[in-house]
Amino acid sequence: MLLGRGIMFAGAMGTGAAGSLTGAAAEPLKDDPWSLEMGSVVPAYQVPSRFEKDVVRTRSNPNNEFRNSHARTPHHLLQGTVTPNGLFFSISHSGLPDIDPAQHKLVIHGLVKQPLVYTVESLSRYPMVTRMHFLECSGNGAQMFSNEPVQATAQALHGLCSNAEWTGVLLSTLLEETGIDPKAKWLFGEGADSLSLHRSVPVKKALDDAMIALYQNGERIQPGNGYPMRLLLPGYQGNMNIKHVRRIKLIDQPAMSFYEAKTYSQILPDGKMWLFHFTMEVKSFITQPSFGHSLKEPGYYEISGIAYSGNGRISKVLVSADGGKSWAQAALQEPVLPKAFTRFRMPWRWDGQPAVLQSRAWDESGAVQPLRPEFVAARGQTSTPVTNPLGFPNQHYNSITSWGVDCIRVRRGHGRRRNAWPRQADQRG
Amino acid sequence: MLPLVGPSKFDRIDTMKTVPYYKYATTLFDVVRRSMPYQMPKTLTNDELYALSAYILSLNKIIGENDVMDAKTLPQVKMPNRDNFIIWAPDKI
Numbered sequence: 398m399l400l401g402r403g404i405m406f407a408g409a410m411g412t413g414a415a416g417s418l419t420g421a422a423a424e425p426l427k428d429d430p431w432s433l434e435m436g437s438v439v440p441a442y443q444v445p446s447r448f449e450k451d452v453v454r455t456r457s458n459p460n461n462e463f464r465n466s467h468a469r470t471p472h473h474l475l476q477g478t479v480t481p482n483g484l485f486f487s488i489s490h491s492g493l494p495d496i497d498p499a500q501h502k503l504v505i506h507g508l509v510k511q512p513l514v515y516t517v518e519s520l521s522r523y524p525m526v527t528r529m530h531f532l533e534c535s536g537n538g539a540q541m542f543s544n545e546p547v548q549a550t551a552q553a554l555h556g557l558c559s560n561a562e563w564t565g566v567l568l569s570t571l572l573e574e575t576g577i578d579p580k581a582k583w584l585f586g587e588g589a590d591s592l593s594l595h596r597s598v599p600v601k602k603a604l605d606d607a608m609i610a611l612y613q614n615g616e617r618i619q620p621g622n623g624y625p626m627r628l629l630l631p632g633y634q635g636n637m638n639i640k641h642v643r644r645i646k647l648i649d650q651p652a653m654s655f656y657e658a659k660t661y662s663q664i665l666p667d668g669k670m671w672l673f674h675f676t677m678e679v680k681s682f683i684t685q686p687s688f689g690h691s692l693k694e695p696g697y698y699e700i701s702g703i704a705y706s707g708n709g710r711i712s713k714v715l716v717s718a719d720g721g722k723s724w725a726q727a728a729l730q731e732p733v734l735p736k737a738f739t740r741f742r743m744p745w746r747w748d749g750q751p752a753v754l755q756s757r758a759w760d761e762s763g764a765v766q767p768l769r770p771e772f773v774a775a776r777g778q779t780s781t782p783v784t785n786p787l788g789f790p791n792q793h794y795n796s797i798t799s800w801g802v803d804c805i806r807v808r809r810g811h812g813r814r815r816n817a818w819p820r821q822a823d824q825r826g
Numbered sequence: 827m828l829p830l831v832g833p834s835k836f837d838r839i840d841t842m843k844t845v846p847y848y849k850y851a852t853t854l855f856d857v858v859r860r861s862m863p864y865q866m867p868k869t870l871t872n873d874e875l876y877a878l879s880a881y882i883l884s885l886n887k888i889i890g891e892n893d894v895m896d897a898k899t900l901p902q903v904k905m906p907n908r909d910n911f912i913i914w915a916p917d918k919i
Contacts, residue, residue: 491864592867653852654856655856663839665839672849675914
């Protein structure tokens, strides 16, 4: 039973004045060992408690084989909207370059009035802006093109998106200085990595809200996220946000580079292909509870998740606990920022019976997260089940994620205990 | 890396995108020039880049085995999938 917005906590529980959410009675405090001795000295750079060792990114290439590597954000173990820098997702097509920031240069040239070279130091003297934005690999969630549900965590399915506060210089500020030849319609961005990773970007986007980002959540950008500077294109395919950016060349037509012409182009069911599908469209997924969590007993739980859209702000999120038969409006955590994660929350009382949890988001442009049948009708699905949870059968999946909560199970070795494991529900609708 | 040779029909949404997928042959030349060989990027001469592009295109039977690729001929190669692309949102450009 979804309990709607703004409901009183005690009312939601229905346990009466003496009840609590978990039923644990108050006990007298005892002095644990850590209360009886002096603790360790504070470190220069602090890291999470050793008890949080499982809250890490999962890696696609842990043995450092000669290929690309991905690290996914553990959404099911995080809360709020800011992804900590150490857990921010990263994809590298050829390994992380070890860039000396004192030697890194960014050149803006091509169809400009005056080509210019910038360094980390020179950019630090320009006016900066700070903005919260998500980044998402356009292959994030692509396993869900599978014609059968993929049993995997929110980390495996949706871990290639993260959200941070970025600080840097607007690209429009720099282009004002170089001047733009009116013939320039695109810019060609290139990174300083071994692949010189490269994409064409419309000048229209560059003049809108593009940034040369230098800081991520207050500190210098992480090596896996583009140290010492990256192109940030809010709401656009992650791959376009060129990491370690060293070249921005203004050109009159797209370069038709490998990543736009092949990797990040999508095959449609009618045999046509999309080019330049830049915007990461409105999407949401539930992170708590989700695959891998267990519900100890029937009772109160908070359903919580993440919504975002490359079009702007999230305007509404609906949540269902019965596989989409009925929906209720979730509370949105303020502030709701454009092209950034928005946390949604919904109180829920689980009656111990099978349930299917879903979320669906709307954005301020009027776009709505497509339901599975309409998404499949437009974009297709695989003809055989996806068996590789790290695979990319296509790009730009933004339909609904369903978590099936099993009915009460008997757990071996503990007598009769009530446990439920959210798993991904059948999505064929 | 992914296979470079494959069929030129892309009739499933998860078809492997090999070289015949590219709209233009220049995409192949450009990615090899900037990024390849994977272990030693940016080490081939222009002559080697054109020769390698010609070899891969001929393996895919897009050009003949004896066709010469250079700055003039490479952009003129008609790729089999060229006319199948749709621009997703022209208003964004």
